[in-house]
Amino acid sequence: MAKVLTSREENYSQWYNDLVIKADLADNSAVRGCMVIKPYGYAIWEKMQRVLDDMFKETGHVNAYFPLFIPKSFFSKEAAHVEGFAKECAVVTHYRLKNSPDGKGVIVDPDAKLEEEYIVRPTSETIIWNTYKNWIQSYRDLPILVNQWANVVRWEMRTRLFLRTAEFLWQEGHTAHSTKEEAIKETETMLKVYANFAENWMAMPVVQGYKTANERFAGALETLTIEALMQDGKALQSGTSHFLGQNFAKAFDVTFANQEGKLDYVWATSWGVSTRLMGALIMSHSDDNGLVLPPKLAPIQVVIVPIYKKEEELAKISEVVDKLSAKLKSLGISVKYDNDDKRKPGWKFAEYELKGVPVRLAMGPRDLENGTVEVARRDTLQKEVMQLEGLENNILALLDDIQSNIYKKAQAFREEKTTVVNDYEEFKRLLDEKGGFFLCHWDGTSETEELIKTETKATIRCIPIDAPEEQGNCMVTGKPSSRRVLFARAY
Structure with a gap:
């Protein structure tokens, strides 16, 4: 039956850990501080990626990819930046292994030492601005509006699935501009994109603001942030956008000929969100029964569970479900029909509740006779019987209502706190x-x-x-x- 979670009131931290594991979102890895994102967790991240990527492209950005390894010398060029990340860097010193002389496994080949060590990227400003030097000569080459989806490594000592891991997935935008005003506008625009995504897709209210000098990104002149409040009363930084001024352009000698023909340094921004948003999503909405997912980001928006004793009953239910599923899918609703006979309906109800599926439909022989179906919504756990006729439009409206209700609940909590x-x-x-x-x-x-x-x-x-x-x-x-x-x- 149900996979039991520690209650939030008893131990919020343990509740979170239980939920991530038992809802099949992620596992701890054999690599210290790293995680394995499981298919269900990755499906949520994919939805986030897809929405954000579309939003980036709507604001004129394009995707590229830059190397995982950064020469150590690059980090020496921007003093504040290297100081900000120096304690978190993983360093590659050799490029080859060889069999151990004692025949027990392999060892690092001491003759394969790199002339210059590589840093596994904690962030990509240095490698990207070294590249931009080759791309930019004139104001005609600007602006450059580039984003990359990548993994980064920050050698964290105390780790927690999604919230803080040694390796995590993210996107990082890196843009180059001809004027200070244009770069500042870009920084503000991307913060609004993040806030829009957090509130309208994640159903998570956020406060937009400026970081203090102590809290700014290393190497930035200004850092803008969106801050969300979790159910335990703690804040979670959920996205940042940085105005970098000309710091990186000066460090890597990236100049351009402006419209007057004079050389000037390029103005820069960077901005990013990561798989930390998964932690934010979990802690903003979920309850002691499991995940509560906003419909816009749920991998499965509607699950249908047949209730039957005989095979002929299942066959009749399946015939109706096939037609209903087609109608729901035509409206853009993701549907799963769980007719797996290895699990009882009660187990399935508990499992989909745990996984935060927004709407669950249950259909048995009596429902077929009456032309009805039992509808359960995950956010309030309320159930009602609805007519099959026109059900697809009612479900579409219900999903919108759940999305709105989850946001309002989170907003009311934030106001109270x-x-x-x-x-x-x-x-x-x-x-x-x-x-x-x-x-x-x-x-x-x-x-x-x-x-x-x-x-x-x-x-x-x-x-x-x-x-x-x-x-x-x-x-x-x-x-x-x-x-x-x-x-x-x-x-």
Whole structure:
């Protein structure tokens, strides 16, 4: 029957781990800190990829692919960048193995040492800007709007499936522009693309904002972010877009002749989301029964389970289901008919509930007689009997309603967990008692930001883009502040 999950209230972290494993999303790998994404988990990621890729192309971007290995010398060219990633890099030092002299397996051939070590990419700015040097001579070659879908390696010590693994999948956009204004606009445009995807496909409300100097991407002049709130009251950074200024162009000597014929350095952006979005999806909506998937990203949107005792009953049900499935598929709805006789209907109900299938239909001989079907929706666990006649249109409307309801529920949770605080002692107390997002005044200094982080483990998630001008005083130092920033403990 049902695969039992630890409840969220009992142990949220264990609930998450149980759910990822038992819903067949991913497994831990034999390679320390790496994961195996299983077919069902990958099917969700594929849907995310497909939607995002279309959105990128609608905004004028094209896909390319750059090498996995980056010469170590490339990382030495942009000081802030190398410092930001130095502790996370995996380094390739040799290029050959040989049989061990004692006959026990293989060893690294000491004679096969590389003249220059390669870094397994933690991100691709350096290799891409070294390449752009060959692509760009004139303003006519700009802008370059390139994205790549790839894997990256960041040598994490404490790992967690989807949220933080040594190797993960992502996309990284890298664009080149002739003006500062154009690059800034690109940075803002891509953040809006991410926010649109998070809210309208993932059904996950997000706060858009600027990172503080302490929290910026290594080598960026500005980092924009979307921040989401998980059900345990912790924030999750769910996408970032970086204005890189001319830092990488200067590091790799990428210049262009502008319209006046003068040489200038190119302006740059980069932006990305990763399989961390899978963790965000799980933790935003799921419950103690399993996954709750927004219909737009569910690999299976409707599952149909036959209830029968005799083969002739199954044959009659299957005849009706085949016609219904065809109608649903014609409306773009993904359907699975589970007539596998090795599992009982009760087991199937529990399994598809665990896997977050938005709509489950159950059909037996009596339903055939009455021209009806039992319809269960995953988000509320409510059931109702519907007429088969015109059912496909009702299911289409139901999927839209589930998508909307999941978003509204997440939005209501975020509103309830967002607190305006003026006093530091109250902030510390509510951080432990309530959790969530906190809107507070901050004096703008790195010292105060670090103090709060050290004492509370809460960080400034962002300076919200839509934060209104509001004169106040820093909750720690009492110094003047012109707007509130968003604090939270985070993953």
